[in-house]
Structures are given as structure tokens and as C-alpha cells.
Amino acid sequence: MFTGSIWRTDIASGTTQLAYQHAFGVNTAVRDSTGAIWFSQSTENNGPNSEERLF
Numbered sequence: 001m002f003t004g005s006i007w008r009t010d011i012a013s014g015t016t017q018l019a020y021q022h023a024f025g026v027n028t029a030v031r032d033s034t035g036a037i038w039f040s041q042s043t044e045n046n047g048p049n050s051e052e053r054l055f
Contacts, residue, residue, distance in 0.1 A: 003021075003025070004020075004021055004022040004023055004024050004025055004026050004041075005018060005020070005021055005026065006018075006019045006020040006021075006026055006029050006037065006039060007019060019037060020037070020039075022041065024041055025041070026039050026040075026041055027039065027040040027041065028040055
């Protein structure tokens with residue numbers, strides 16, 4: 001959440017790869033029926049007191 005990373009994991013092969021990276025945090029990520037990834041993104045949440053700004 002705080003790193004801004006979304007990871008794609010292939011359960012069959014056991015591999016994981018970075019799908020998206022951003023300086024701000026990422027909340028929930030969902031894949032739709034076409035394979036697209038939709039996600040919500042936090043406001044700036046890095047640096048001092050970043051956790052308090054999320055709530």
C-alpha cells in the first residue's frame with residue numbers, strides 16, 4: 001500500500017512480477033473480464049506522517 005506497487009502473481013508457476021509502480025500508494029486493485037487492472041490510488045502518502053494522512 002505505501003510503496004505504490006501492484007504485483008502480478010502466477011499461482012501455477014509461482015512467479016511474481018511488478019505490474020505497476022508509482023510514488024504514491026495504491027489501494028485496492030481488481031482485474032476485469034478483459035484482463036485490465038483497475039485500481040484506486042491514494043493521495044501522496046510517502047514521507048513523515050504518511051500513515052496518518054490515509055485516515
